[in-house]
Amino acid sequence: MTEQTALRDQVLENEWHPVCAAAELLDKPLSVTILGERVAVYRTRKGVHAVRDLCVHRGAMLSKGWVENDRLVCPYHGWQYDESGRCVCIPAQGKDDRIPARAKAEKYHCQEKYGIVWVCIGEPRAELPSFEEFENPEYRPIVCGPYYVNAAGTRVIENFTDFAHLMYVHGGLLGHPDYSELPDFEVFKEEERVYTGDVPIFQPVAHSGSEHKEGTVYVYMKEVFRPLAARLSKRDRETGQTLWIMLTVLPVNEKECIVYMPVSRNYGFDVPDSQFKAFQDTVFEQDKWIIETQKPELLPLDLQAELNHKADLLSVAYRRWIAKMGVRIGTA
Numbered sequence: 001m002t003e004q005t006a007l008r009d010q011v012l013e014n015e016w017h018p019v020c021a022a023a024e025l026l027d028k029p030l031s032v033t034i035l036g037e038r039v040a041v042y043r044t045r046k047g048v049h050a051v052r053d054l055c056v057h058r059g060a061m062l063s064k065g066w067v068e069n070d071r072l073v074c075p076y077h078g079w080q081y082d083e084s085g086r087c088v089c090i091p092a093q094g095k096d097d098r099i100p101a102r103a104k105a106e107k108y109h110c111q112e113k114y115g116i117v118w119v120c121i122g123e124p125r126a127e128l129p130s131f132e133e134f135e136n137p138e139y140r141p142i143v144c145g146p147y148y149v150n151a152a153g154t155r156v157i158e159n160f161t162d163f164a165h166l167m168y169v170h171g172g173l174l175g176h177p178d179y180s181e182l183p184d185f186e187v188f189k190e191e192e193r194v195y196t197g198d199v200p201i202f203q204p205v206a207h208s209g210s211e212h213k214e215g216t217v218y219v220y221m222k223e224v225f226r227p228l229a230a231r232l233s234k235r236d237r238e239t240g241q242t243l244w245i246m247l248t249v250l251p252v253n254e255k256e257c258i259v260y261m262p263v264s265r266n267y268g269f270d271v272p273d274s275q276f277k278a279f280q281d282t283v284f285e286q287d288k289w290i291i292e293t294q295k296p297e298l299l300p301l302d303l304q305a306e307l308n309h310k311a312d313l314l315s316v317a318y319r320r321w322i323a324k325m326g327v328r329i330g331t332a
């Protein structure tokens with residue numbers, strides 16, 4: 001990745017962003033980039049922490065250091081930072097020498113939930129979106145991703161709100177072009193989210209001949225509940241078997257992002273998680289191929305800029321919603 005400069009976005013810097021799978025963050029610190037800002041995340045016995053990835057002494061990357069006695073140690077001269085970000089040890093000076101008050105690492109908000117480590121580099125303006133199915137014992141949770149995408153995070157969210165691509169981009173997996181007609185559906189707009197009513201979609205079984213009459217009707221509901229976080233449920237109308245997918249995007253910079261997907265299902269417990277994840281990987285790969293080549297790269301918030309169809313109701317609601325909110329990064 002090329003050198004980043006921090007990007008200012010008064011909305012996105014106050015959001016919680018997914019930075020890694022909780023299982024990835026063990027005893028070694030990790031370096032992540034949020035809106036162009038380098039951030040070190042690390043784990044101690046007390047939990048997960050995030051600081052600006054820059055030692056105030058000589059600008060070394062703290063994420064290249066290590067954790068010792070619950071302190072983050074800079075790899076350059078061994079300064080040690082405690083969990084509040086304060087430097088509590090400078091090895092080059094005597095024990096009784098004063099540590100300057102300015103010797104502090106800039107702390108960020110950090111928490112672990114839904115199998116993900118989340119960081120906010122500003123002041124969180126909202127709680128993490130809730131995803132109760134991930135913690136419901138009747139469901140089986142896994143974390144899919146990370147998926148690296150060379151595109152604006154807003155483009156990824158918009159793709160997730162889209163129904164009419166299922167039969168094309170995911171033809172054979174999530175639908176079929178012979179059954180592309182979408183029913184009319186409703187979109188609801190609230191202060192903090194935009195979401196659809198039920199959208200039934202017929203998915204034929206694997207098709208060898210030209211007739212695909214057998215299949216399943218899945219009822220979808222899609223919801224965007226943060227500028228860069230959305231979720232959907234997909235329910236088998238007959239059996240009630242339900243899949244929930246939360247899609248959450250880390251904006252690395254304006255045109256690059258990383259996607260994490262906590263997913264939860266109340267069926268198919270005999271299917272190995274690896275197989276389940278491989279399927280989601282395939283589906284995401286199909287989306288990514290489109291998203292990375294869309295123009296313009298920044299999501300146009302001017303509704304006249306592209307052609308909107310009634311199938312795009314949720315996408316239009318999303319564009320309006322983030323325009324009103326004032327999201328600048330990833331939009332035009």
Ligand code: FES
Nearest residue numbers: 055057058074077
């Ligand atoms: Fe970090 Fe010197 S640069 S201790």
Ligand code: CO
Nearest residue numbers: 165169170287
């Ligand atoms: Co898709």
